[in-house]
Amino acid sequence: MSIVITGANGKLGSLILKQLLQKVSSDQIVACVRDLEKAKDLLEQGIEVRLCDYDKPETLDQAFAGASKLLLISSSNQDDTIRLRQHAHVIEAAKKSQVGQLLFTSFAFPEHDSISTSHLYMATEHAILTTGIPYTFLRNSLYTDFVGVLGLNAAIDTGELRISPGEWSFNTVTREDLAKGIAAVLAEGDHQNKTYELTASRPWTFDDLAAALSEMSGKPIVLREDADIQNWIYGFLRKINTTSTSTDLEKLIGGPVTPLKESIKPFITTI
Numbered sequence: 386m387s388i389v390i391t392g393a394n395g396k397l398g399s400l401i402l403k404q405l406l407q408k409v410s411s412d413q414i415v416a417c418v419r420d421l422e423k424a425k426d427l428l429e430q431g432i433e434v435r436l437c438d439y440d441k442p443e444t445l446d447q448a449f450a451g452a453s454k455l456l457l458i459s460s461s462n463q464d465d466t467i468r469l470r471q472h473a474h475v476i477e478a479a480k481k482s483q484v485g486q487l488l489f490t491s492f493a494f495p496e497h498d499s500i501s502t503s504h505l506y507m508a509t510e511h512a513i514l515t516t517g518i519p520y521t522f523l524r525n526s527l528y529t530d531f532v533g534v535l536g537l538n539a540a541i542d543t544g545e546l547r548i549s550p551g552e553w554s555f556n557t558v559t560r561e562d563l564a565k566g567i568a569a570v571l572a573e574g575d576h577q578n579k580t581y582e583l584t585a586s587r588p589w590t591f592d593d594l595a596a597a598l599s600e601m602s603g604k605p606i607v608l609r610e611d612a613d614i615q616n617w618i619y620g621f622l623r624k625i626n627t628t629s630t631s632t633d634l635e636k637l638i639g640g641p642v643t644p645l646k647e648s649i650k651p652f653i654t655t656i
């Protein structure tokens with residue numbers, strides 16, 4: 386059995402490898418990277434490292450050779466049309482290499498979103514379906530990291546968390562939780578032809594966030610709705626589904642996801 390993972394030098398890829406190494410031996414894992422120099426630590430852990438560049442289809446056949454499971458981590462290119470072509474290269478190579486199962490880090494509840502990125506994710510899922518290869522769609526929620534642009538440190542300083550008015554609720558989870566769930570799918574035998582919505586099972590709200598900040602800082606933080614707030618993130622959040630939830634991730638990791646207070650700690654620098 387050989388589990389081949391693309392984007393292995395990336396943030397999510399690294400966390401998946403860390404989790405996977407707790408479940409299977411390193412000689413069962415192949416890390417595919419764009420830059421071999423950056424993968425020295427993987428080699429030191431006994432993981433085979435192969436070159437894989439989504440823009441260079443000639444690198445992909447050898448990268449995926451012998452894969453019983455291939456995990457495609459979605460490209461980080463900023464242009465969704467380019468990403469579509471990159472993913473198509475990977476999918477074609479997966480078919481040529483006769484991989485046993487193709488797993489893809491898609492996006493949670495994309496059907497009614499109005500951003501090009503969600504179309505990219507759905508198009509990639511459909512392209513995978515054209516191959517007839519057994520698939521697993523690992524639809525990741527928005528990372529909880531988005532809280533990093535909400536002004537949490539300023540909220541602690543001023544006692545006010547300024548937000549755009551609206552009925553907000555969030556199904557987000559951390560990369561670490563996603564990595565745990567994805568590693569479980571990679572290590573376990575089944576999960577063929579399944580789609581998992583890897584989100585929180587209960588949404589959190591801005592009230593929860595203000596409460597977490599109050600608890601962490603030891604002083605009251607109140608919410609203040611501000612219709613004039615200038616922050617690009619709200620335009621983005623309005624166009625995606627941040628509210629639908631699923632128990633898929635909790636089932637895969639065998640317990641609850643990381644609590645909000647713990648998840649936002651990396652973004653608090655003022656206490």
Ligand SMILES: NC(=O)c1ccc[n+]([C@@H]2O[C@H](COP(=O)([O-])OP(=O)(O)OC[C@H]3O[C@@H](n4cnc5c(N)ncnc54)[C@H](OP(=O)(O)O)[C@@H]3O)[C@@H](O)[C@H]2O)c1
Binds near residue numbers: 437
């Ligand atoms: N759910 C969310 O909230 C969210 C947020 C941001 C991104 N994403 C998506 O999730 C993916 C994983 O997230 P992440 O945090 O791990 O991002 P990341 O740290 O930027 O990792 C992206 C990985 O993709 C690799 N990559 C990019 N272009 C490539 C190419 N042409 N050929 C081969 N590999 C290529 C990168 O290689 P290098 O290491 O060589 O750069 C990197 O390893 C992202 O790529 C993006 O599609 C999701």
